[in-house]
Amino acid sequence: MKKKLWMLISAAGILLMFFGILRGEADTVLKKAILICLECIGIG
Amino acid sequence: MVKKPPVKLHVRFRGLIQLFFAVLTNSFITGFIAGKIYKGDLKRVCAPGLNCYSCPGAVLACPIGALQAVVSSRAFNISLYVGGFLLLVGATLGRFVCGFLCPFGMIQEWLYKIPFPWKKNHFKGDRQLRYLKYVMLAVLVILLPTFMVNATGTGSPTFCKYVCPAGTLEGAIPLVLLSGSAQAKTISSVIGGGIPAASAEMAFPQLQFDLPGSSLAPQYDIGFLFYWKMFILIAVVLISVVNWRPFCKYLCPLGAIYGMMNPISLYRLRMDDDLCIHCHKCAKACKTCLDPEHRQNEAECVRCGDCVKVCPTGALSLGFGDKKTNKVPAPNRQALK
Known part of the structure; x- marks a missing residue:
């Protein structure tokens, strides 16, 4: 039962990731992560 | 006499696994030399544990930082990408990530190893205080970055900005130390033999050293926010000596997410x-x-x-x-x- 639940959640996770990448979320993450986020670390 | 049954290798060598992953996720060594951060495509991918993407060595994105970056952007209000990643990792590993793959958790465990006569893991209010991390997740990671937006429709990464001590330790402190005159000193000492910083820049032009006085030199605003976050970091460091992993127990929103998946995770x-x-x-x-x-x-x-x-x-x-x-x-x- 737990294994089935894991498979269901994992499949949902992979699908969400896929659609997230399709709509450009990974690019948003990249844009934020490659610049030093001064406000994130409290020096800007 | 009956022999004690063997414990699995990965449990016995957990400390080494923690160290390996901390080094692996912060393996951009040139970043520590030049005071720069990694800008490659790998940063589209989230690390499983809490690891600030403004750390000079970080080669992956922090999942909590990434989540706030997406929900605070003008284009999106929810993050399918980061949400899906957390579902997948959480359902498979649960808080195994905290115990084995999180660099900030490892640092707190090292601090707890410091001999101190008064170690206190159980105290009145401990159970209630542990719910604070769910408040952090709901309010500072999701609600405020999504809905408290400026005129352009962009929000702010409030958890990173006001709380996250991992960002202060892994991002702010190294970057401040590597900038200005301290940076020049660091570059010389790292490259060795008292080589002046200018020579270092000539020797490694691809690193684009931000030398003091040059147009590239970063100007960091060391103000109230920096001192506030330093206060939180120092508090977490001091408490970690007497209490085991206090940030993970009371404040970490990533721990809250993985914790909710613990009862159903495949690794158990x-x-x-x-x-x-x-x-x-x-x-x-x-x-x-x-x-x-x-x-x-x-x-x-x-x-x-x-x-x-x-x-x-x-x-x-x-x-x-x-x-x-x-x-x-x-x-x-x-x-x-």
Whole structure:
């Protein structure tokens, strides 16, 4: 039962990731992560 | 005499695994030399644990930073990408990530190893305080970045900005130390032989050293926010000496997410009731004050394996699925008590 639940959640996770990448979320993450986020670390 | 059953290798060498992953996720060495951060495509991918992407060595994105970056952007209000990643990792590993793959958790554990006569893991209000991390997740990671937006429709990464001590330790402090005159000194000492910083820049032009006085030199605003975050970091560091992983227990929103997945995660703490001799050694060994004999997959369990190590019969084990272990035959159990 737990294994089935894991498979269901994992499949949902992979699908969400896929659609997230399709709509450009990974690019948003990249844009934020490659610049030093001064406000994130409290020096800007 | 009955021999104590062996503990799985990954549990025995957890400290080494933690160190390996901390180095692996912060392996951009040139960043530490030049005061720069990694700008490659790998940063589209989230690290499983809390690891600031403004750390000079970070090669992956922090999942909590990434989540706030997406929900605070003008284009999106929810993050399918980061949400899906957290679902997948959480459902598979749960808080194994906290115990094995999180660099900031490792640092807190090192601090706890500092000898101190007064170690305190159980105190009045401890249980209630642990709900604070869910408030952090809901308010500072999701609600405020999504809805508290400026005129352009962009929000702010409020958890990173006002709380996250990992960002201060891994991002702010190295970057401030590597900038200005301190940076020049660091570059010389790292490259060795008292080579001036300017020589270092000539030798490694691809690194684009931000030398003091050059147009590239970063101007960091060391103001109230920096001191506030330094205060939080120092508090976490000091408390970590007396209390085991306080940030993970009380503040970490990533721990809150993985904790919610702990009861259903594929990687789990397993209990073989037939082997348990009710010696309560597991509960005494647990630094998060849990009772593994009766509840194995609580949200607070970071899968450190301390209970597994002290279990004399092998009734407790860590692994994927619900497989039971029968390491010690029933007649020998009393001899282990």
